[in-house]
Amino acid sequence: MLVSINWIKQYVDLPENITKQELGEKFTLATCEVEKVEAINQYFDLVKIVKVTGVEPHPSADKLRLATVDLGNGESATIVCGAPNVRPGILVPYAPVWAVLPGDFAIEPRKIRGVESCGMLCGETELAIGDDDYGLKEFPEDAPVGMPLSKYLGIETDIIFDIDNKSITHRPDLWGHYGMAREFATVFKKELKDPFSAEWKSAIESKIVKGKSQVERVIEDGTACLAYCSAVVKNVKVGQSPDWLKNRLSSAGLRSINNIVDISNFVMLELGMPNHIFDLSEIKGNKIVIRQAGEDKEFVTLDEAVRNLEPTDSMVCDAERPLAIAGIMGGLNSGVSDSTTELFIETANWVDAMIRKTSTRIGLRTDSSLRFEKHLDSQQCKLAMYRIIDLICQICPDAVVEGDIEFGGVDSKPYSPVMITTSAKTITDTLGIFVDEAEIVDILQRLAFLVEKKGDKLSITVPSFRATKDVSCEADIIEEIGRIIGFDNITPVAPESSLTTVRLSPAKQKERRIKDFLVYSYKALEIMTYPMVGEALLKKAQWPELNEELVLVNSISRDADRMRPSLIPGVLKACAENVKNYSDFRFFEFGRSYHAGGEFAVEKPVLLVGAFSKKATPFMELQDKIEELCSVLRLRPRFEQKSLEQIVPSSWVGIHPFENVGVSAMGKPFAQIFTVHPSLMSEFKMKGFLSLAVVDLSNVMDVELSSNVKYLPLPKFPSSTFDCTVVVPSGEPVARLVEVVSKVKIKEIASVKIADIFEPEDSSKKYVTVRTVFQDRAATLTREFLENSYNQVVKSLEKAGFGLKVD
Amino acid sequence: MVEIVQKIKDEFELAFSQVKDKASLMNLKSEYVGKSGKIGLILKSLKDADVETKQQVGKDSNLLKGEVEQMITEKIKSFELEEINKNLEKKKIDISLRSSLQDKGLSSAGFHPVSAIQREIEDIFVSMGFDILDGPHIEDDYHNFEALNIPANHPARDMQDTFWFKDMKHLLRTHTSSIQVRGMESKQPPFKFVGPGKVFRCEATDASHEMVFHQLEGMMVGENISVANLIYFMKTLLSEIFKKETNVRLRPGFFPFVEPGFELDIECLICGGKGCSVCKQSGWVELLPCGMVHPNVLKYGNIDTSKYNGFAFGLGLDRLVMMRYGIDDIRNLHSGDLRFVSQFAEF
Numbered sequence A: 001m002l003v004s005i006n007w008i009k010q011y012v013d014l015p016e017n018i019t020k021q022e023l024g025e026k027f028t029l030a031t032c033e034v035e036k037v038e039a040i041n042q043y044f045d046l047v048k049i050v051k052v053t054g055v056e057p058h059p060s061a062d063k064l065r066l067a068t069v070d071l072g073n074g075e076s077a078t079i080v081c082g083a084p085n086v087r088p089g090i091l092v093p094y095a096p097v098w099a100v101l102p103g104d105f106a107i108e109p110r111k112i113r114g115v116e117s118c119g120m121l122c123g124e125t126e127l128a129i130g131d132d133d134y135g136l137k138e139f140p141e142d143a144p145v146g147m148p149l150s151k152y153l154g155i156e157t158d159i160i161f162d163i164d165n166k167s168i169t170h171r172p173d174l175w176g177h178y179g180m181a182r183e184f185a186t187v188f189k190k191e192l193k194d195p196f197s198a199e200w201k202s203a204i205e206s207k208i209v210k211g212k213s214q215v216e217r218v219i220e221d222g223t224a225c226l227a228y229c230s231a232v233v234k235n236v237k238v239g240q241s242p243d244w245l246k247n248r249l250s251s252a253g254l255r256s257i258n259n260i261v262d263i264s265n266f267v268m269l270e271l272g273m274p275n276h277i278f279d280l281s282e283i284k285g286n287k288i289v290i291r292q293a294g295e296d297k298e299f300v301t302l303d304e305a306v307r308n309l310e311p312t313d314s315m316v317c318d319a320e321r322p323l324a325i326a327g328i329m330g331g332l333n334s335g336v337s338d339s340t341t342e343l344f345i346e347t348a349n350w351v352d353a354m355i356r357k358t359s360t361r362i363g364l365r366t367d368s369s370l371r372f373e374k375h376l377d378s379q380q381c382k383l384a385m386y387r388i389i390d391l392i393c394q395i396c397p398d399a400v401v402e403g404d405i406e407f408g409g410v411d412s413k414p415y416s417p418v419m420i421t422t423s424a425k426t427i428t429d430t431l432g433i434f435v436d437e438a439e440i441v442d443i444l445q446r447l448a449f450l451v452e453k454k455g456d457k458l459s460i461t462v463p464s465f466r467a468t469k470d471v472s473c474e475a476d477i478i479e480e481i482g483r484i485i486g487f488d489n490i491t492p493v494a495p496e497s498s499l500t501t502v503r504l505s506p507a508k509q510k511e512r513r514i515k516d517f518l519v520y521s522y523k524a525l526e527i528m529t530y531p532m533v534g535e536a537l538l539k540k541a542q543w544p545e546l547n548e549e550l551v552l553v554n555s556i557s558r559d560a561d562r563m564r565p566s567l568i569p570g571v572l573k574a575c576a577e578n579v580k581n582y583s584d585f586r587f588f589e590f591g592r593s594y595h596a597g598g599e600f601a602v603e604k605p606v607l608l609v610g611a612f613s614k615k616a617t618p619f620m621e622l623q624d625k626i627e628e629l630c631s632v633l634r635l636r637p638r639f640e641q642k643s644l645e646q647i648v649p650s651s652w653v654g655i656h657p658f659e660n661v662g663v664s665a666m667g668k669p670f671a672q673i674f675t676v677h678p679s680l681m682s683e684f685k686m687k688g689f690l691s692l693a694v695v696d697l698s699n700v701m702d703v704e705l706s707s708n709v710k711y712l713p714l715p716k717f718p719s720s721t722f723d724c725t726v727v728v729p730s731g732e733p734v735a736r737l738v739e740v741v742s743k744v745k746i747k748e749i750a751s752v753k754i755a756d757i758f759e760p761e762d763s764s765k766k767y768v769t770v771r772t773v774f775q776d777r778a779a780t781l782t783r784e785f786l787e788n789s790y791n792q793v794v795k796s797l798e799k800a801g802f803g804l805k806v807d
Numbered sequence B: 001m002v003e004i005v006q007k008i009k010d011e012f013e014l015a016f017s018q019v020k021d022k023a024s025l026m027n028l029k030s031e032y033v034g035k036s037g038k039i040g041l042i043l044k045s046l047k048d049a050d051v052e053t054k055q056q057v058g059k060d061s062n063l064l065k066g067e068v069e070q071m072i073t074e075k076i077k078s079f080e081l082e083e084i085n086k087n088l089e090k091k092k093i094d095i096s097l098r099s100s101l102q103d104k105g106l107s108s109a110g111f112h113p114v115s116a117i118q119r120e121i122e123d124i125f126v127s128m129g130f131d132i133l134d135g136p137h138i139e140d141d142y143h144n145f146e147a148l149n150i151p152a153n154h155p156a157r158d159m160q161d162t163f164w165f166k167d168m169k170h171l172l173r174t175h176t177s178s179i180q181v182r183g184m185e186s187k188q189p190p191f192k193f194v195g196p197g198k199v200f201r202c203e204a205t206d207a208s209h210e211m212v213f214h215q216l217e218g219m220m221v222g223e224n225i226s227v228a229n230l231i232y233f234m235k236t237l238l239s240e241i242f243k244k245e246t247n248v249r250l251r252p253g254f255f256p257f258v259e260p261g262f263e264l265d266i267e268c269l270i271c272g273g274k275g276c277s278v279c280k281q282s283g284w285v286e287l288l289p290c291g292m293v294h295p296n297v298l299k300y301g302n303i304d305t306s307k308y309n310g311f312a313f314g315l316g317l318d319r320l321v322m323m324r325y326g327i328d329d330i331r332n333l334h335s336g337d338l339r340f341v342s343q344f345a346e347f
């Protein structure tokens, strides 16, 4: 919103010795954000009328001359001038050094061809006061020498504040200049003038020709109407607005249309109350009905656009047809035209949410809807009506207000005030700075609150225009005081705090361990992909769940219209891009997958680790790392060559038939480690090997990290190692041998490992050496025991189908 | 030394100096100190000499024998070392060929910059006694709006800002402030916690706008907490984050869940407050919203507002990351592009 400081000055005298920047900053700190401070026409205060007293040739330039001018204050100046019409006796505009002319043209002290020029004599175009670019602008002989052009030409100079609309969404009272003026008056402790006094009101009332209005009004249920004030004014002459009115509107960014429309806009900009003026002769059947659009499907607004209506939209209609979309814009059919002589004036208030809903839907945000959206104060309808009538009577002195001003609607009853009780102590304690009670009372009174002292309490009555959705509790009053005394004036104080110890939650500890391990040990890069995906990507990844239940109603793009059922599709997409840049890489994402279920949705914490290589499958290194990760998380994993439905749906076709292992921990599915199937790789145009580990952390994150470490005294007796080499079919997983031997019931077995594998070429067999270590912590192992144990090991292997290798 | 011993000694030293390999050294050894070596024979050759002479020669030749043996032992050691070193040279590796010089694909490792800065800030808060909490991304109306004093028809609920699901009751959280509600549900005052995490806004994306980004919410509730405490706290926190004394200022800002509510500006870190293009000549940069927790919000959290109050704030993590590294396009953060994240690998 644009605020004209000149306009503000109509209601309050601002301090003299303050720059426009300081003014803007002070207002920003106390009230709302001033985004830009702009000076309008200020050069007209600097440019003066001067009289040329003499003209000499320039010593070194034929086309230039040296003009001596009388500045009107007893001083004179010499100016280099190239204008053809420069001659003694004429009165011309003179821009002194440092004036900034239109087009950011700054007059600087400079020498022209060796002669110092103190400023510039100007033409019409240079000052933007006309189109004549022949030479210097000449004023009549009787023009007062020394007078600034602003005064002579009657041009208003101004300062315009561009206020960030977002910073006043909660302050409907600031959407007009008078409300803003109240803030200025409070911030700078100046008196706010009251142009809307009781005397003023009764003067207007005296102009009304009493009687029932000729227009019958009906407000139907289910509409946005809160309050509706109306009046009929006749004998009006539509024409040009006076200059002051045009200037006010243009300073706030509006164009002048005609005197009646301009008055309507002026009152909106002054009091923040949008209003609408109809041509009375266009109101059919002398009847105004506020109703829902119902059967009416379309409406042509003032801007000649056809608007589609919903049956529940609120419309202002006559006996036959809609005339306006309530609170948003009038129609082409009933506006004020040059031939209009009789007016029906509406100052109404509408339900904020309903106006916002309709205006958003039809994509039409007007100065009017912008204000109604903020929840205006119905009490202001009548004031706005009085002000409109006041101005019409000023500008069209023959106008007649015919019939009573009518005020109705659910919200038209007298205001029952919002009362708040607080105390100077509460305010002081909450702000953390001492504020005197007298100052509190002064600030609140300036802001139009009524304050009554009751002991050490203050009983505060909120004015109706702040009781919108703005001020409703003690904290709101504290804010009023804080912002006016200036939050900047509060000295920072350390909070009192008791001694507490803090430890990271198990989930946070695990998250950090996981990330640290993958970065420092696996040398992987952490990535993030979008939690939302599109159907196209899920289909490309042949993902069996489309997560239709978790589709967003208002997604921005079809590529991100639902929550991801898995991190895999997004990661495949990212990998396909990374493959273009790198031959080998390792990465991980610590994120969530989203599933329908529970109350509405279940979010699983998921870790996805991936490794890609152009040359060879990274499956084994990845599997090893996940096993190490289990130990980092203090988990005892179980590896099985199968798919775990809970981690990756078994119907997904993206898994390699052999490089695939399921990991369980604490008896629950924990991870799936696999290589992506080559056919899916080619779908994503990737050549090479991509192995992924999907880790479902939902069962482990909140479990306290407990230590499994148990110290044993160092063994006093030697251990014994037994190697035996067995024949194994070449396709058989060797883990089976370890499993078999580990199950042998000898408590002295300390470890079972694979010591060697020899696989002859062109053979269906391999030779595997199993190393078993025996240890008795209490005694030396006897020869008999060892021989017996060795036999048991060999027998267990033979029983499982792995015979000893015969040399 | 007796002349004859001296003669043998000179003879040995000459021969020793000419030894080229281990084999000739061994020959020399047996020639002089072997069973019938020259030194041993000296004494035998003096059968007829007097006792005194014999004693002298015996002493000298023993001395010589010791010297010779030591010289030979040392020489053997040096021959052996030479041999080992020759072997080592044969097995010499190119120690200049460090892994980092070889093309083994992408070898850098590191954290995502948002996750790194998040941890850094979490640590600052933990050092000040704050817990770290999180909540669901898919929230209900109550936790994201209602309990934060954002009533039914508030513009903040409008379609243009919030991603809604089909039931129109669930949504993607638009701010980490919903963690405030979750925190109050699980804690008894006094408490202080932060809630970092992803938030979602229904906003067309471009270089400076994202539909998914990261915030860190903070809340402190206790007895007699004031605006002065809030300012002190924010100043301390931000000085720690920016690693230098940071000046802050508060100006009125409207957020339904705080009252009084503020926009917190920091003195421009680029120009130090003198005015530059980054701060639009104002000397201040808008950084975060904060304020005293609205009593309605505390009531929703079942907190006795006659006894407790507090403050809350929200910090945009993506913005901090972008400020720190001068990142020009916010969309890089969720791209999964390793060319982007590998730049933040710092070891």
Ligand SMILES: [Zn+2]
Pocket: B268, B269, B270, B271, B272, B273, B274, B275, B276, B277, B278, B279, B280, B281, B283, B284
């Ligand atoms: Zn700056």
